[in-house]
Amino acid sequence: MNRLDGHRILVTGAASGIGQATVLRLLAEGAAVVGADIAPDGLEKTRLKAQEAGADARLTALLMDVGDESSVVDGVKSALKTLDGLDSVVNAAGILRAAHTHEMSLAAWNQILTVNLTGTFLVVREALPALLRNSRSAIVNFSSTSATFAHPYMAAYAASKGGIQAMTHALALEYGRQGLRAVCVAPGSIKSGITDTTGGYLPSDSDWSLFGRLTPILPTSLEASGAGMADPSVVAGVVAMLVSDDGAFISGTEIRIDGGTHA
Numbered sequence: 001m002n003r004l005d006g007h008r009i010l011v012t013g014a015a016s017g018i019g020q021a022t023v024l025r026l027l028a029e030g031a032a033v034v035g036a037d038i039a040p041d042g043l044e045k046t047r048l049k050a051q052e053a054g055a056d057a058r059l060t061a062l063l064m065d066v067g068d069e070s071s072v073v074d075g076v077k078s079a080l081k082t083l084d085g086l087d088s089v090v091n092a093a094g095i096l097r098a099a100h101t102h103e104m105s106l107a108a109w110n111q112i113l114t115v116n117l118t119g120t121f122l123v124v125r126e127a128l129p130a131l132l133r134n135s136r137s138a139i140v141n142f143s144s145t146s147a148t149f150a151h152p153y154m155a156a157y158a159a160s161k162g163g164i165q166a167m168t169h170a171l172a173l174e175y176g177r178q179g180l181r182a183v184c185v186a187p188g189s190i191k192s193g194i195t196d197t198t199g200g201y202l203p204s205d206s207d208w209s210l211f212g213r214l215t216p217i218l219p220t221s222l223e224a225s226g227a228g229m230a231d232p233s234v235v236a237g238v239v240a241m242l243v244s245d246d247g248a249f250i251s252g253t254e255i256r257i258d259g260g261t262h263a
């Protein structure tokens with residue numbers, strides 16, 4: 001008996017990194033999953049990995065832009081139809097852009113807030129009626145260590161993640177009596193599309209000494225290369241626990257998964 005047999009789960013950001021690893025972990029534990037993303041190539045890679053694991057029959061790929069209201073309305077409706085209901089939502093879709101705050105354009109600020117914060121809200125709003133039809137359901141939102149610990153040049157990203165944390169606490173109280181749990185994970189130093197490309201977004205005159213506090217204390221899979229990044233599966237396993245009955249008494253909080261960086 002798998003822990004997530006019979007669970008129906010929508011995962012955004014399913015084409016890469018932590019979202020992809022989460023899809024594969026949820027499938028491995030028995031869930032039926034709709035994996036949504038804006039990146040069709042990445043979604044196909046996720047499908048191939050699921051196929052290698054013999055679990056692709058329980059995975060449906062969905063093209064959905066979480067920053068676009070009509071795309072989310074249509075996408076969640078399609079996911080509900082595919083899964084015939086919904087037990088959990090995992091909002092992993094996100095983007096990171098970095099800049100000196102005094103040089104950040106309003107367009108860049110709005111883009112980050114739209115995808116990360118408003119996108120999470122839109123998916124939650126559209127999924128809530130279906131989630132509340134169950135006596136037990138869960139929302140796992142993606143915060144970041146940047147929501148509570150200083151990360152240079154990432155004011156917009158940090159603000160979006162802080163907003164997600166605050167929204168998640170509100171959801172936990174508002175719907176808790178109806179059996180809905182709302183939890184955040186707050187990853188840090190996980191190898192993914194975001195961390196592979198962060199360097200390219202940082203200002204060319206970045207003060208690298210400001211990043212000295214952002215190093216895990218635990219050994220990571222890529223320590224030998226000096227990258228100090230962990231595999232996305234370290235987050236996926238925590239998400240699987242949170243949507244399962246093992247997380248039944250966890251709500252309105254965040255779980256930091258950063259190798260002890262901010263211990």
Ligand SMILES: NC(=O)c1ccc[n+]([C@@H]2O[C@H](COP(=O)([O-])OP(=O)(O)OC[C@H]3O[C@@H](n4cnc5c(N)ncnc54)[C@H](O)[C@@H]3O)[C@@H](O)[C@H]2O)c1
Nearest residue numbers: 013016017018038065066093094144187189190192193194
């Ligand atoms: N990697 C880390 O160390 C780290 C740390 C803190 C938080 N996070 C969060 O983890 C989540 C997953 O990111 P990741 O690190 O795996 O990066 P990633 O870039 O590998 O994955 C992000 C995914 O989100 C998708 N996406 C972006 N915009 C979208 C949109 N508008 N609609 C739908 N999908 C969209 C991308 O196509 C991509 O597949 C993000 O919310 C990120 O902020 C990651």
